[in-house]
Amino acid sequence: xxxxxxxxxxxxxxxxxxxxxxxxxxxxxxxxxxxxxxxxxxxxxxxxxxxxxxxxxxxxxxxxxxxxxxxxxxxxxxxxxxxxxxxxxxxxxxxxxxxxxxxxxxxxxxxx
Amino acid sequence: xxxxxxxxxxxxxxxxxxxxxxxxxxxxxxxxxxxxxxxxxxxxxxxxxxxxxxxxxxxxxxxxxxxxxxxxxxxxxxxxxxxxxxxxxxxxxxxxxxxxxxxxxxxxxxx
Numbered sequence: 074x075x076x077x078x079x080x081x082x083x084x085x086x087x088x089x090x091x092x093x094x095x096x097x098x099x100x101x102x103x104x105x106x107x108x109x110x111x112x113x114x115x116x117x118x119x120x121x122x123x124x125x126x127x128x129x130x131x132x133x134x135x136x137x138x139x140x141x142x143x144x145x146x147x148x149x150x151x152x153x154x155x156x157x158x159x160x161x162x163x164x165x166x167x168x169x170x171x172x173x174x175x176x177x178x179x180x181x182x183x184x185x
Numbered sequence: 186x187x188x189x190x191x192x193x194x195x196x197x198x199x200x201x202x203x204x205x206x207x208x209x210x211x212x213x214x215x216x217x218x219x220x221x222x223x224x225x226x227x228x229x230x231x232x233x234x235x236x237x238x239x240x241x242x243x244x245x246x247x248x249x250x251x252x253x254x255x256x257x258x259x260x261x262x263x264x265x266x267x268x269x270x271x272x273x274x275x276x277x278x279x280x281x282x283x284x285x286x287x288x289x290x291x292x293x294x295x296x
Contacts, residue, residue, distance in 0.1 A: 077227075105282055115271065116188075117228075117286045124282060132283070163227050172216035172235070172277045174284050176227030 076100060077177035079164050085183045092137075092151040094180050096164030099145065105167035106147040107174065108139055110160045117163065123147060159184045191274055191287030199295050204261040206290045208274030217257040218275040218284070219248050228273055232259070264294045 076099045086092060098104055108120040119132045121139035129139050136155060140148045147164060164177040191208045198204060208217070216235055220228035232243050234250035234257060241248055247260045257274055274287040 107284075115289045115291075117273070119283060122282055130282070161225075165227075167282075171233070172284075173218060173230060173233050174275065175230060176220075179225070179227045181225070 077164055077166055077175065079162075079177040079180050081180060082178065083181045083183075085185060086154050087185055088156055089153050092149070092154050092158070092182070094149040094162055094164075094182075096147040096149075096177055097145055098147075098166050101145075101166065101169055103144055104169065106141065107165040107167075108147065108149050109163040109165065111163060111179075112160045120149070154184045156184050158182065189274055189276060189285055189287040191290055193290060194288070195291040195293070197293045197295065198264055200264060200266060202264055204264055204268070204292060205258065206272060206274075207256060207258045208276070208287045209256045210276055210285070211255070212276075212278055213254040214276035214278050214285075215254070216277040217248070217250050218277075219246075219257070219259045220273040220275065222271045222273065222289075224270075231272075261292075264292075266294050266296055268292060269294050 078097045080095045105124050107122045109117040111117050122130050123141040126141050137151050162180045165174045167174055189208050189210050218233050219231045221231055222228040232241050232248040237254050238252050239250040245262045249258045271289045271291050273289050275284045277284050
C-alpha cells in the first residue's frame with residue numbers, strides 16, 4: 074500500500090518561532106507531493122507542490138517554504154511563525170499514473 | 186489559485202433521506218474527484234471520474250462527470266449518521282500538476 078505519514082500530529086508554537094513539518098510516503102517512487110493548509114475545517118489552500126527531489130513550486134507568497142531532500146520526503150518550514158499560520162496542514166501525493174490525490178492524516182498547528 | 190464553486194455550503198437532513206451536492210468550474214477539467222473529511226483527519230477519496238458523462242457508484246454514493254466537463258454531482262442515498270462530515274470536490278485540467286478544490290459541503294444527519 075502507499076502510505077503517507079505526517080509528523081507531528083499536533084503542534085503549538087509561539088509567534089516568531091521556527092517550524093518544520095515532515096511528510097514521508099511509502100510504497101511509491103518519485104511521487105508528486107503537495108502541501109495544503111486548511112483553515113477552520115473548510116477549503117484547502119495549495120501551498121507547494123513538488124514533482125521531484127529539489128523541485129518545488131510555490132502557489133502562494135508567504136513566510137513558509139518547502140523542501141524535498143529525498144524522493145519520499147517533503148518538508149514544510151518557516152523561519153518565523155505568524156498567528157495567521159495556524160491551521161491544519163495536509164500533505165498529499167498523487168497516485169502514480171492517475172489523476173488521483175491521497176492525503177495524509179494532517180498536522181494541527183496552533184500559533185500563540 | 187482557482188477555486189471551484191460547491192453547493193450547498195451546508196445541509197441538515199434526516200436519517201434515511203437522499204443528499205445531492207454539486208460543483209462547478211469556469212474551466213474544463215479532465216478529472217473530477219470527490220472526498221469526505223471527518224473532523225481532525227485528512228480527506229478520503231470517495232470517487233474518481235475521468236470521462237464526460239461518466240456515472241460511478243461507490244456503495245450508496247453516486248457521482249457524475251458533467252457533460253460540459255465544467256461540473257460534477259455527488260448523490261448519497263438513504264443517509265446514515267456516519268455520513269456526517271465535509272464533502273469536497275476537486276478537479277484537474279489537462280495542464281499543470283495542481284488539483285483545484287471546492288469550498289466544501291458540510292453534511293449533518295439527524296437520527
